[in-house]
Amino acid sequence: MLVDTGACERNAHVCHHRRSDNGCGDCKVRPISVCSVLSLVELEQLEGLSQHLTLDKGQTLFGQDEPASAVFNVIEGCLRLTRLLPDGRRQVMGFALPGDFLGLALQERHSVSAEALGQVKTCRFGREDFAAITEAKPHLLKSLHARVRYELTLAQDQMLLLGRRTAEEKVASFLLSLRDRFARIGHNSVTVELPMGRQDMADYLGLTIETVSRMLSRLDRAHSILLVPGGVRLLDAARLERLAAS
Amino acid sequence: MLVDTGACERNAHVCHHRRSDNGCGDCKVRPISVCSVLSLVELEQLEGLSQHLTLDKGQTLFGQDEPASAVFNVIEGCLRLTRLLPDGRRQVMGFALPGDFLGLALQERHSVSAEALGQVKTCRFGREDFAAITEAKPHLLKSLHARVRYELTLAQDQMLLLGRRTAEEKVASFLLSLRDRFARIGHNSVTVELPMGRQDMADYLGLTIETVSRMLSRLDRAHSILLVPGGVRLLDAARLERLAAS
DNA sequence: CGACTTGTTGACGCCTTTCAACGTTGGTGG
DNA sequence: CCACCAACGTTGAAAGGCGTCAACAAGTCG
Numbered sequence: 001m002l003v004d005t006g007a008c009e010r011n012a013h014v015c016h017h018r019r020s021d022n023g024c025g026d027c028k029v030r031p032i033s034v035c036s037v038l039s040l041v042e043l044e045q046l047e048g049l050s051q052h053l054t055l056d057k058g059q060t061l062f063g064q065d066e067p068a069s070a071v072f073n074v075i076e077g078c079l080r081l082t083r084l085l086p087d088g089r090r091q092v093m094g095f096a097l098p099g100d101f102l103g104l105a106l107q108e109r110h111s112v113s114a115e116a117l118g119q120v121k122t123c124r125f126g127r128e129d130f131a132a133i134t135e136a137k138p139h140l141l142k143s144l145h146a147r148v149r150y151e152l153t154l155a156q157d158q159m160l161l162l163g164r165r166t167a168e169e170k171v172a173s174f175l176l177s178l179r180d181r182f183a184r185i186g187h188n189s190v191t192v193e194l195p196m197g198r199q200d201m202a203d204y205l206g207l208t209i210e211t212v213s214r215m216l217s218r219l220d221r222a223h224s225i226l227l228v229p230g231g232v233r234l235l236d237a238a239r240l241e242r243l244a245a246s
Numbered sequence: 247m248l249v250d251t252g253a254c255e256r257n258a259h260v261c262h263h264r265r266s267d268n269g270c271g272d273c274k275v276r277p278i279s280v281c282s283v284l285s286l287v288e289l290e291q292l293e294g295l296s297q298h299l300t301l302d303k304g305q306t307l308f309g310q311d312e313p314a315s316a317v318f319n320v321i322e323g324c325l326r327l328t329r330l331l332p333d334g335r336r337q338v339m340g341f342a343l344p345g346d347f348l349g350l351a352l353q354e355r356h357s358v359s360a361e362a363l364g365q366v367k368t369c370r371f372g373r374e375d376f377a378a379i380t381e382a383k384p385h386l387l388k389s390l391h392a393r394v395r396y397e398l399t400l401a402q403d404q405m406l407l408l409g410r411r412t413a414e415e416k417v418a419s420f421l422l423s424l425r426d427r428f429a430r431i432g433h434n435s436v437t438v439e440l441p442m443g444r445q446d447m448a449d450y451l452g453l454t455i456e457t458v459s460r461m462l463s464r465l466d467r468a469h470s471i472l473l474v475p476g477g478v479r480l481l482d483a484a485r486l487e488r489l490a491a492s
Numbered sequence: 493c494g495a496c497t498t499g500t501t502g503a504c505g506c507c508t509t510t511c512a513a514c515g516t517t518g519g520t521g522g
Numbered sequence: 523c524c525a526c527c528a529a530c531g532t533t534g535a536a537a538g539g540c541g542t543c544a545a546c547a548a549g550t551c552g
Contacts, residue, residue, distance in 0.1 A: 083402060083406050085406065085410060085411075085491060085492075086491060086492075087491060089410045089411075090410070091405060091406040091409045091410050093402050093405060093406075104395065104398065105395050105398055105399050106395055107395070107399065111399050111402060112402065138384055138387070141384070141387060141388070141391065142387070144391070145387065145390070145391045145394065148391065148394045148395055148398055149350065149351050149352055149353070149394055151398055152350070152351055152394055152397055152398050152401060153351050153353065153357045155398060155401035155402065155405065156329060156339050156357060156358065156401065158405055159337060159339060159401065159404055159405060159408060160329050160331065160337040160339075162405060162408035162409045162452060163337045163408045163449075163451070163452030164331060164335045164336070164337050164449075164452065165331075165335075166507080166508095167507075167508070197529095197530070197531090198530075198531060198532095199530085203409075203410075205409070206408060206409030206410065207508080207509090208508075208509055208510080209530090209531080210508090210509075210510085210531095210532080210533085211507090211508060211509075213531060213532055213533080214508095214532080214533080216532095217532070217533080229517090245331060245332060245333060246331075246332075412539080412540095413539080413540065443498070443499085444498075444499060444500095445498085445499095453540080453541090454540075454541055454542080455498090455499080456499095456500080456501085456540090456541075456542085456543095457539090457540060457541075459499060459500055459501080460500085460501080460540095462500095463500070463501080475549090
């Protein structure tokens with residue numbers, strides 16, 4: 001379980017992008033990322049400082065307690081953000097989707113580790129570079145600030161869920177929030193993709209894998225959802241909302 | 247449980263402080279508050295925009311979902327930050343101590359309600375005024391940004407605690423973290439004051455009041471702690487650390 | 493003192509975990 | 523093509539930790 005500094009990027013595919021066809025101007029996630037507040041001129045300045053970085057399923061972008069040498073925009077794919085207890089118990093702090101920014105906390109060391117749940121494409125900025133950019137561009141700092149504040153309210157939602165909700169409420173609430181997140185990045189459907197495994201869901205919701213499986217089965221039997229390979233079809237979202245009791 | 251806008255300040259003692267003996271220059275919590283990054287000149291500008299506001303035990307500073315019309319520095323006392331589920335279940339998101347800043351999330355509406363656990367003194371800034379100040383002073387924005395980022399890692403700690411720790415670990419961990427927080431604001435002692443009731447601790451840790459009471463009794467019988475009126479004396483902090491398993 | 497709030501303790505019950513077995517899927521190689 | 527295997531998911535039975543219910547103690551305020 002040891003994670004070296006930079007280990008993450010050893011097997012990853014790095015690409016210093018020049019003013020080519022995958023520059024910032026063509027970035028798929030620009031409108032939903034922190035970069036949305038930057039002008040075209042500013043984006044050109046950014047291009048030289050960023051690298052594209054691709055991870056395969058299971059690879060680690062950065063590890064817990066590892067020096068935070070960079071921050072990332074997620075362009076494509078899904079990552080799992082986890083924190084470990086010394087005895088091996090694991091808490092998934094969240095899942096990062098396209099448009100999300102990794103490294104908001106920007107401490108000396110990463111407080112979580114980030115692992116790819118499938119193929120992932122990211123845009124990497126060195127820590128020093130990024131600090132200099134935010135220093136020079138107050139509106140970017142404000143955008144980042146707004147994002148952390150939003151993350152904080154999400155964390156509070158999760159604290160309420162972990163502390164005061166039953167297993168069934170947790171699972172129902174999780175499916176709905178995932179649907180909403182996918183909707184916000186353009187992937188709008190009654191069928192919600194589940195890029196993470198049952199164990200990841202369990203560690204996110206403070207449950208065991210068996211309980212998650214049982215609750216999904218129960219919702220399926222009640223025709224609230226339909227379990228499909230790789231995801232879930234929400235048949236009765238209204239009932240889920242009632243269960244989630246938000 | 248209805249909370250009117252401004253209801254908070256109806257019964258509170260408001261004091262527009264002028265360049266008197268309790269101006270920003272003499273502020274007890276300045277070195278540990280967000281204001282620590284401001285120069286004396288800037289503090290003078292601030293004084294006209296701030297009000298002192300005193301609450302008695304049980305009074306509400308602001309309520310959940312109430313429009314966020316102001317932000318606050320806590321000068322003295324302790325507040326409870328809570329979020330409510332429609333059915334009445336409650337999660338305490340945190341406790342605010344002197345030097346803490348309330349309203350960091352700075353959304354349209356407050357995501358939590360803040361209630362005084364004893365007599366509380368705060369320094370109030372109108373939302374518009376405060377937005378203008380941060381707009382004009384980038385270093386204040388950076389200081390606020392650093393604070394939210396820190397809050398976010400604290401929230402992650404709490405998520406790990408809520409999701410993956412046993413009742414005993416939760417209580418032990420809570421006592422230690424409270425000791426550390428008091429230490430950081432100058433109140434350094436083996437006897438940890440508990441300004442909140444058992445129910446508040448329970449709602450913070452995702453437990454019931456009975457379980458909190460039982461765990462405290464168990465730690466007391468094991469001579470790890472000594473229950474004293476209004477607080478706890480930590481007799482064997484090392485054992486607590488081991489229990490907390492951080 | 494008496495009513496009320498807050499905290500403690502015990503007995504019991506239930507929801508979730510634990511332990512275990514089985515089914516399913518996907519990749520590999522005979 | 524299919525046997526084989528490992529990883530993942532599902533389901534059942536039993537156990538246990540924490541919640542629920544209830545009684546009691548302690549402190550507070552009129």
